[in-house]
Amino acid sequence: DAGITQSPRHKVTETGTPVTLRCHQTENHRYMYWYRQDPGHGLRLIHYSYGVKDTDKGEVSDGYSVSRSKTEDFLLTLESATSSQTSVYFCAIRGLAGGPDTGELFFGEGSRLTVL
Amino acid sequence: SQKIEQNSEALNIQEGKTATLTCNYTNYSPAYLQWYRQDPGRGPVFLLLIRENEKEKRKERLKVTFDTTLKQSLFHITASQPADSATYLCALGPNNQGGKLIFGQGTELSVKP
Numbered sequence: 001d002a003g004i005t006q007s008p009r010h011k012v013t014e015t016g017t018p019v020t021l022r023c024h025q026t027e028n029h030r031y032m033y034w035y036r037q038d039p040g041h042g043l044r045l046i047h048y049s050y051g052v053k054d055t056d057k058g059e060v061s062d063g064y065s066v067s068r069s070k071t072e073d074f075l076l077t078l079e080s081a082t083s084s085q086t087s088v089y090f091c092a093i094r095g096l097a098g099g100p101d102t103g104e105l106f107f108g109e110g111s112r113l114t115v116l
Numbered sequence: 117s118q119k120i121e122q123n124s125e126a127l128n129i130q131e132g133k134t135a136t137l138t139c140n141y142t143n144y145s146p147a148y149l150q151w152y153r154q155d156p157g158r159g160p161v162f163l164l165l166i167r168e169n170e171k172e173k174r175k176e177r178l179k180v181t182f183d184t185t186l187k188q189s190l191f192h193i194t195a196s197q198p199a200d201s202a203t204y205l206c207a208l209g210p211n212n213q214g215g216k217l218i219f220g221q222g223t224e225l226s227v228k229p
Contacts, residue, residue, distance in 0.1 A: 033216075042120075042205065042221035043160070058216060090159050103148060103209045105217060107159030 003027045006091050006108040014116050019078040021111050023091030025071075031094035032074040033105065034058075034066065036087040043090065049074055081115045088112050118144040120220040122206060128226045129196055137191040137223045139206035144218070146208035149182055149189050154203045154222065163204075164191075196227045 003026035013019055023032060033048040035058075045058030047066040055066050063085060065077045078085055089112075092105040120141045129135050139149070148167045152160035166173040166182045166189070173180045179192040193200050203222040210216065 035219075040221060043207075043219040045216050045218075048216060092159075103217070104150060104162040104165060105152075105160075105207075106162065109159050110157075 004091060004093050004106060004108045006089075006111045008111060009109065010112045012114045012116065013081055015082055016080050019081050019113065019115075021076045021089055021091075021113070023074045023076070023108060025074075025093050027093075028071055029093040029095065030071075032068065033092040033094070034064075034074065034076045035090045035092065036060065036085075037090060037110075038087050046076065046089075078113075081113075083115050086113060086115045118142070118208075118218055120144075120206065120208060120218060122204075122220040123223040124221075126224040126226060128228065131197060131227055131229050133196055135193040135196045135200065135225055135227070137204050137206075137225065139189040139191065139220055141187050141208055144187075144208055145184075146210065148209045149180075150207045150209065150217070151178075151180060151189075151191050152205040152207065152219075154205060160205055193225075196225075198227045198229050201225055201227050 005024050007022045031050055034046040035043045037043050044060045046060055046064050047058055049055045049068040067075045088110045090110050091108040094105055122139050148165055150165045151163045153163055154160040164175055164180050166180045168184055177194045181190045203224045205222045206220045207217040
């Protein structure tokens with residue numbers, strides 16, 4: 001168990017409203033990632049973080065922002081949700097706590113977002 | 117641009133047979149390649165990693181090959197079981213620390229009893 005939880009697990013919202021998804025980890029991992037998964041596209045990286053207050057964009061970052069004010073939490077915000085952001089969002093952390101970094105990711109259970 | 121392609125069609129095989137899944141990539145020189153399993157409604161789970169200087173890796177009934185000349189990885193499940201039914205994702209990793217993994221779209225495997 002990599003100690004990673006996402007909230008909320010399901011959310012339905014309306015176009016134009018702000019939405020924040022939370023990813024929480026309990027094992028002091030440095031690297032955290034937000035992916036979205038859509039049929040036919042697989043997993044696509046939105047943003048990632050390599051430390052507190054250190055973040056960078058992925059391949060599909062438009063319309064999303066992130067924040068990491070403490071090691072354990074990585075927040076993904078949709079400032080003004082659109083229907084194209086309906087998706088399943090996965091948070092991931094990298095590596096085993098205290099173990100060698102082999103680049104493997106451990107994923108949360110996902111947050112299913114529907115924008116009407 | 118970088119591109120990863122996995123078998124686009126779902127793979128249906130009989131229990132006990134070997135399942136072989138393909139991952140091809142272009143415009144990329146990965147330092148390593150990973151395979152993940154994903155069950156419906158769940159997050160992906162890491163299975164195996166193979167580095168660019170390795171030809172083959174095994175773990176129990178799983179075997180992965182990595183051919184950097186062909187830009188291809190093959191993922192084999194021997195003596196397949198219905199419990200192996202899932203979607204399998206390949207992912208490429210770069211050489212730098214904290215590097216961003218690029219995922220394929222996945223291949224759905226169904227093992228019939």
